[in-house]
Amino acid sequence: MIIALKKLPEQQTLQILCDRLKAIYVAYDNKHLLVTPSKTKEIPEDIMPLVDRHWIFPDDMQLASRQFMPEKRTINISGEITIGGNTNHCLVIGGPCSVESEEQIEASASFMKSLGISVLRAGSYKPRTSPYSFQGLGKQGLILLDKMRSKYGLKIITEVRDATHIEDIIEYADIIQIGAKSMYDHGILKRCGKTNKPVLLKRGFGSTLQEFVQAAEFILSGGNPNVILCERGIRTFETKTRFTLDLCGAAYLKHHTNLPIILDPSHAIGHAYGVPDLAKACLAMGIDGLLIEVHPNPKVALSDASQQLDHDTFARLYEDLKKLANALNIKII
Numbered sequence: 001m002i003i004a005l006k007k008l009p010e011q012q013t014l015q016i017l018c019d020r021l022k023a024i025y026v027a028y029d030n031k032h033l034l035v036t037p038s039k040t041k042e043i044p045e046d047i048m049p050l051v052d053r054h055w056i057f058p059d060d061m062q063l064a065s066r067q068f069m070p071e072k073r074t075i076n077i078s079g080e081i082t083i084g085g086n087t088n089h090c091l092v093i094g095g096p097c098s099v100e101s102e103e104q105i106e107a108s109a110s111f112m113k114s115l116g117i118s119v120l121r122a123g124s125y126k127p128r129t130s131p132y133s134f135q136g137l138g139k140q141g142l143i144l145l146d147k148m149r150s151k152y153g154l155k156i157i158t159e160v161r162d163a164t165h166i167e168d169i170i171e172y173a174d175i176i177q178i179g180a181k182s183m184y185d186h187g188i189l190k191r192c193g194k195t196n197k198p199v200l201l202k203r204g205f206g207s208t209l210q211e212f213v214q215a216a217e218f219i220l221s222g223g224n225p226n227v228i229l230c231e232r233g234i235r236t237f238e239t240k241t242r243f244t245l246d247l248c249g250a251a252y253l254k255h256h257t258n259l260p261i262i263l264d265p266s267h268a269i270g271h272a273y274g275v276p277d278l279a280k281a282c283l284a285m286g287i288d289g290l291l292i293e294v295h296p297n298p299k300v301a302l303s304d305a306s307q308q309l310d311h312d313t314f315a316r317l318y319e320d321l322k323k324l325a326n327a328l329n330i331k332i333i
């Protein structure tokens with residue numbers, strides 16, 4: 001249940017209310033909210049005079065639900081760049097899987113800038129499947145991304161892999177990416193609840209939609225309202241593609257949650273040949289953003305080489321996306 005209080009009580013009273021109701025206090029949009037487990041369906045009578053409104057839910061998808069907030073929330077990335085809200089905007093984010101060197105990230109940044117893309121992606125702490133693969137440049141990569149931000153005026157999305165470097169990611173990123181493998185990392189989720197920076201939360205490839213949204217609830221109930229969901233493919237019986245992009249899931253999230261949704265066709269299919277078709281399908285279904293891996297020379301990429309688009313292919317895709325967006329009355333930003 002979410003209970004909106006008429007006004008913020010004294011600290012001691014608030015603590016007593018939280019203890020009695022087993023609730024988390026969340027300040028949101030000038031509202032004072034007590035969020036209890038969803039199995040709570042009634043408010044004790046003596047508390048009622050303090051209550052302005054309340055919402056009852058069938059499950060623990062509460063702050064993220066449309067029932068609580070019928071409009072999709074708007075998240076400010078920085079300055080004039082926003083995602084979500086009541087717009088027909090689709091934010092296209094591009095860039096390599098990893099920051100590999102200054103030359104590589106500079107080639108990526110200048111290319112993205114030349115196309116008019118405003119957010120550059122690249123990981124610097126890579127959660128690899130094997131300890132023998134490239135693990136990312138770490139802090140050095142963040143410093144390079146920061147340089148690209150200043151030089152090209154791009155915003156940066158980069159991934160936090162574990163709690164050891166979360167403070168650095170919060171400091172350097174414009175959008176913090178929580179990867180599919182970290183969706184259940186409660187240290188990361190809880191720390192991200194304590195910043196106001198936008199967080200892109202990727203769906204674990206073995207997670208249900210309920211589990212995915214509940215992971216987002218950790219960040220929201222921690223006090224950070226700026227959560228973007230990212231569907232990036234789930235594991236199914238199919239082995240010909242790396243994962244299966246769950247467009248049904250995306251439709252569900254669109255309908256039931258108030259969070260902006262980004263789709264990542266690159267990690268879903270795992271092969272560059274399919275990324276343009278999938279990206280167009282994603283745009284056509286009406287989502288808030290696309291995350292696409294693009295590398296100056298995918299053949300030599302140090303991670304996810306098979307799925308990254310080369311610059312020519314991405315430039316053609318970007319043109320096609322703009323044409324499609326035009327026909328659908330969507331604005332690519």
Ligand code: PEP
Nearest residue numbers: 097179180181202232267
């Ligand atoms: C990535 O974006 O490079 C990445 C590791 O993605 P995911 O967490 O979806 O596997």
Ligand code: MN
Nearest residue numbers: 097293303304
């Ligand atoms: Mn990748």
